Amino acid sequence: MNPQKRRPATIIEVAKLANVSPATISRVLNRTAVVAPETEQRVREAITELGFIPHPAARQLVLNRTNLIGVLLQEISGAFFPPMLRGIEAEAREAGYNLLIYSQQNEKPSFQFGEHSVDGLITFAGSIQETDIRRYFEREFPVVLLHQTPPQDCPYPFVTVENKLGAEKLIDHLIEVHGLQRIVYLQGPESHEDSRWRERGYREALEAHQIAFDSQLLIRGGFDEEEAASAIQKLIQDGVGFDAVFAGDDDAAAGVIAALNQAGRRVPDDVAVVGFDDVPISRFITPPLTTVRAPIEQIGRTAVQLLVKQMLNQPCENKVLLPTELVIRHSCGCK
Numbered sequence: 001m002n003p004q005k006r007r008p009a010t011i012i013e014v015a016k017l018a019n020v021s022p023a024t025i026s027r028v029l030n031r032t033a034v035v036a037p038e039t040e041q042r043v044r045e046a047i048t049e050l051g052f053i054p055h056p057a058a059r060q061l062v063l064n065r066t067n068l069i070g071v072l073l074q075e076i077s078g079a080f081f082p083p084m085l086r087g088i089e090a091e092a093r094e095a096g097y098n099l100l101i102y103s104q105q106n107e108k109p110s111f112q113f114g115e116h117s118v119d120g121l122i123t124f125a126g127s128i129q130e131t132d133i134r135r136y137f138e139r140e141f142p143v144v145l146l147h148q149t150p151p152q153d154c155p156y157p158f159v160t161v162e163n164k165l166g167a168e169k170l171i172d173h174l175i176e177v178h179g180l181q182r183i184v185y186l187q188g189p190e191s192h193e194d195s196r197w198r199e200r201g202y203r204e205a206l207e208a209h210q211i212a213f214d215s216q217l218l219i220r221g222g223f224d225e226e227e228a229a230s231a232i233q234k235l236i237q238d239g240v241g242f243d244a245v246f247a248g249d250d251d252a253a254a255g256v257i258a259a260l261n262q263a264g265r266r267v268p269d270d271v272a273v274v275g276f277d278d279v280p281i282s283r284f285i286t287p288p289l290t291t292v293r294a295p296i297e298q299i300g301r302t303a304v305q306l307l308v309k310q311m312l313n314q315p316c317e318n319k320v321l322l323p324t325e326l327v328i329r330h331s332c333g334c335k
Contacts, residue, residue, distance in 0.1 A: 009050035011140050018046035022137065023153045029313075069307060070118035071101045074126040078223060078251045079279035080296060084146075087300025088122065095308050120307045122146060126191050142310035144303045147194050157306040159299055159320045163194050163276075166292035166324035167201025168208075170246055170274050173290075173326065175209050178333045180244040180272055182214075184235065186221030186228055186256065188248035195223075195248055198276060202246060216240050223248055225255035232259040243271060244332075250275040250282045253289055257331070268333040278327050288329035295322050 015022045020039060028035050028043045035043075046052075069092050073081065085101070092099055100118055120142035130151055136143050137154040145158035174180045185202045188195030199218070206213055219235060221228040228247060232255075235242070245260075247253035253275030257267050265271050267287060275282060278293035302320050309316035328334050 009052040010138060011052070012138055014043070014046045014050055014052045017050060018042040021153055023155045026137075026155050066117065066119055067097055068100050068118040069097045069304065070121040071099055072121060072123040072127045073101070073103045074124065076101075076103045078249075079281050080223075080249065080251070080277055083279070083296040084300040087297035088304055089300075090297075091301040091304035095304060097304075097308075120144075120311050122303045122307060123148070125193055126189065142307055144307045144310070146299060146303055147192070149193060155318055157310070157316055157318055157320070159302050159306065159322065160194070161294045161299065161322045162324040163197035164201040164204075166276060166294070166326070167198040167246070168205045169324075169326040170276075170290075170292060171202055171205035172209075173328070174244050174246075174272060174274065174332060175205070175211070178244075178272060181211050182217065182242040183244040183246055184217045184219065184232075184242045186219060186231060186245060186247045186252055188221070188223045188252070190220070192223070198246075198248065217242060221248055221252050221256075223251055225251050225258070228252035228255035229259040232256050233263070236263050236265075245271060245273045247273065247275045250277045250279045250285075250289060250291055253291070253331075254281065254285055257285060257287075257289075268331055272332045274332055282327075283329065285331070287331045290329045290332035290334065291327050293325040293327045295324075298322060 011022050011025050015025050018025070020043060024035060024039065025043055028040050071085070071088060076085075089099055097119070121136070122144050123146065125147040128145075133143070133145075133150055133154050133156065137156065143156050145156055147160050148158060150156040150158055171183060174183055183202075183206070185199060187199060203213055217240070219231050221231040228251075232245065245256050247256050253273055256273050260267055260271055260273070267273050273289070275289050275291040276294070277296065278291045279296070282289040282291050299322060302322070306316045306320070
């Protein structure tokens with residue numbers, strides 16, 4: 001009769017024995033932050049006592065690798081996703097992996113990747129709940145988050161862009177170069193971290209120029225042409241005066257311009273419009289869109305690089321903040 005195989009220890013069990021958080025265990029293993037020598041010693045003693053072996057170094061010995069990277073998105077509509085997916089696919093191919101892409105249109109996706117389906121997972125903002133992040137972390141399963149900060153006790157790597165600084169540059173330009181002060185900020189989805197950072201940049205730029213914040217000029221428009229157009233139409237119907245619109249992204253900016261044209265407002269003569277991301281369509285909008293360029297394809301490439309490091313149990317950065325760049329075209333009033 002074969003002796004019963006012992007169940008592998010989990011990171012939670014190691015944390016309990018060492019009297020530290022799971023996040024500290026992760027920092028010791030991945031060398032992503034400085035840990036006190038006595039704490040590190042306790043962690044390593046607990047690892048030895050329990051025979052804990054991190055994923056994937058040990059599990060690759062007992063589980064068959066799929067050579068698949070999972071990509072979990074809330075949706076794939078809009079102009080942002082094709083270049084990001086292009087970057088993910090190119091980097092994954094170079095690393096010897098194929099992709100399994102899943103899109104879910106609602107807030108709580110029912111489908112979840114498992115450890116036997118893919119070797120690691122890349123998730124985009126809004127596509128995964130904190131409970132699922134914790135579940136993956138407890139199983140030591142490799143995950144990289146895009147445009148979403150992980151819970152403090154689940155220090156997964158995440159990749160984002162300089163949203164706040166990019167927004168500040170846009171608002172500074174509208175105020176300093178064009179003398180505009182009644183600037184609408186068309187917010188993105190409420191759950192989207194990028195939208196909140198862009199709003200913070202908008203508010204701080206107004207404050208820096210001693211322009212009072214007006215709550216009437218802060219409206220929800222989503223990252224969607226139709227939703228943005230409807231929001232601007234309502235603002236006009238309500239009689240709110242404004243001389244510029246900072247749309248949450250370039251898709252929303254296209255909807256804003258269409259709504260303004262329909263209302264007989266000329267862009268940029270009557271109302272300036274600016275966006276965010278610099279997706280390919282932004283240069284072909286009439287008038288061409290002033291926006292902030294985000295390195296969208298690089299976001300995807302960086303995510304794969306971090307994920308592969310995790311899967312190989314190599315140290316990797318906890319946070320990657322990619323730079324943005326102001327792109328001046330005609331929609332703000334510049335010639």
